[in-house]
Amino acid sequence: MILDIRGMKMQFGGLVAVNDFNLSLEHGELVGLIGPNGAGKTTVFNVITGVYAPTEGAITLEGRDITGMRPDLVTRLGIARTFQNIRLFSRMSVMENILVSLHWRLKSGVFDALTQNGKYRAEEASMQSRAMDLLARVNLDGVADSPAGSLPYGSQRRLEICRALATEPKLLLLDEPAAGMNPAESIELMKFIGRIREEFGLTILLIEHQMRVVMGISERIVVLDHGVIISRGTPREVSRDPRVIEAYLGVEKHA
C-alpha cells in the first residue's frame, strides 16, 4: 500500500467540503476519482498534497504520516501533482519549467551558484541533460526553448505532467488532465497517461469530470458527491450503480 487516507474530513467554516473519506492505493494502481462539479475532488487533492490540513483524519504515504505537511515537503517524499487550471511558469521556457522541478535535489550551495564553479557547472549540465531526456520522452524536446505560455493547449497539459514527473514521484495526482479537450484528444491523453505509468512505474490517482474518459484506463473508480463517497468499484460496477446515475443525471420523478 502506497497511500492511505483514513477518515478524512475537510471543513471550511460551516461548509463540510469532504466528509469521512477513506481511500487506499496499492503500488502501481491507476484509480479514478470522479464526481459532479463541486463534489470535493480537488479538495481531496489539496489535502493529500498539504495545501490544506484536514479538519479530521490522517494521511500516510508508505506508512509515514504526512497529514498537514507543507506541500514542498510532500513533493519531496514522492507525491507530484498537476492542476485543474494549468499552472505552468508561463514566462519561463519549457526547459526551465522542468529544471525548476529538479531544483530541490540540487546539492550545490548558494556560493557555488554565485561563482558558477566547477561543482555547480557539472550539476547544471547533468540537470540540463536530465530535463532534455524527460522532454524527449513526452515529445516536447523540439520546443524546449519556447516560452511555456506559447505552447498549444494540449502540449501545455503534457508539459505540466512532465514537470510533475521531473520531481521523481512515486504517486502522481492528475487533476482533470482532459479538461477542455475534445473526445479524440482525451483518448490520446489517456493513452499517454497509460504509457508514462508503465515507463515510470507510477501509481496514479486521476480526477475526472467525465466518466467515460476514465472508464478505459482505471482499474478502480471512486465516486464522490457532495463530499461523500457514494460508490466505489470497477468501472463496470460503478457505471451501473443507481446512486451514481442519480448523482450525474438527477432522479426521474414519477407522477
Add this chain to the structure above:
Amino acid sequence: MSRHLKRDLVILVCVALVVAWANGDLKDLLGIPGWQSYAVRIINMCAINAVLALSLNLVNGFTGQFSLGHAGFMALGAYTTALLTMDMAAKDRVFFMTPLVEPLRNLTLPFLPALVLAGIVAGLFSLLVGVPALRLRGDYLGIATLGFAEIIRLIIQNVRKVTNGALGLKGIPPVVNLWWTLGSAFVCYLMLRNFLASSYGRAFKSIRENETAAQAMGIDLFKHKLLSFFISSFWAGVGGGLLASLLTTIDPVQFKFPLTFQVLLTVVLGGMGSLSGSIIAAGIVTYLMEFLRVVEETHYWGSITIPGIPGLRMVIFSLALVVVVVWYPKGLMGDRELTVAGIKGVLGRVRQRLRIKGGRPA
C-alpha cells in the same frame, strides 16, 4: 567561447581606460586631465542608482515579492560605512551632544571591509524583517516592508549614542570615486546575472510565475524568498555605503520613503525582471534628475519672471511613471535583456526597412 572571452576582455580594457581617463588617473602619467567633476559626479550617481535598482529588481521583478523597504536597508549600509570609515577625530567633532559608544569610537576600517560590512549588516537586518514579513503576500508585504523601513529609520534617529540621531553624520571620508561606484555596479550585475542564470534564479522566477505551482514542485518558498531578500538588501546596504561616502554627510531624513519610490520608479521604468533595463533606467533617471533642475529655477524672459518651484522635478517623474504604467506597463525592456545578438537583430531589421524604403523611390 574563447572568442567571446577575448571580445569581453577587449571591451573591459577599453572601458577601464575610459574610466581611468574620466577619473583623472592619466593626469600624472600622460598629462591628460580628468573629466569635469560635475560629469564625474553624475556618473557616480548613475552607478550607485544602478546598484540600488538592480538589487530591488531581484526581489520585485525576479522573485515577484512586492518590497518597499529599500531605503531602510540603504540607511543601515550608509550608517555602517560612515561609522566604520570616519576616524576618531572626525567622530568626536560630530558627536558633541552625545558621545559615541566606545568600541565604535576608535574603530576605523579601510573602505572595502567597511563597505562589505555595510552589506552584511543590511542583509542581517533583512532576515529579521523578512522572517515575519515574507509570510505575507502582495500588497500586504509592501505595506509591512514599508513599515519596517520606517522603523529602521526611526531607530537610527533615536539611538543617538550610535548614530548621532537627527543631527546626522558629517565629514565621512570621500573615498568613493568612479572605480568604486562603477566597480560595485559591475560586481553587482555579474553576481545577479550569474545567480539568476542558475538553478536558484529559476526557483526565484518560478515563485514569481506561480507560487502554488512552485511549492508543488518542491521549492521551499520561504527559504528562497528570504534568500532573495537577503541578497537584495546586501546590495542596498552597499549602495547606501557608496552614497554616504559620495555625499560625505548623511542624516535620517534622507532615507524616507521617497528614496525607495525613486528606486522603484527606476525598476519599473527599466522593466521588472530585466537587469540591463535597470541599468539603462538608472542612467536615464539620474541624468534627468540633474537635467530637470532647469524647471525648478527662476526664469527671466524680458519683463516676464517665471518663479522656480522646488520639487517640480518629482512631479514630472510621477507623471512619467503614470505614462509608463498606462502605456508601457512592461517598462523599457520588459523582462528581456540587452544582448549583442539582440542589438544586431534590431539593427538588421532597421537596415532592412531602410532598404525597402530606398528601393521604392517612385
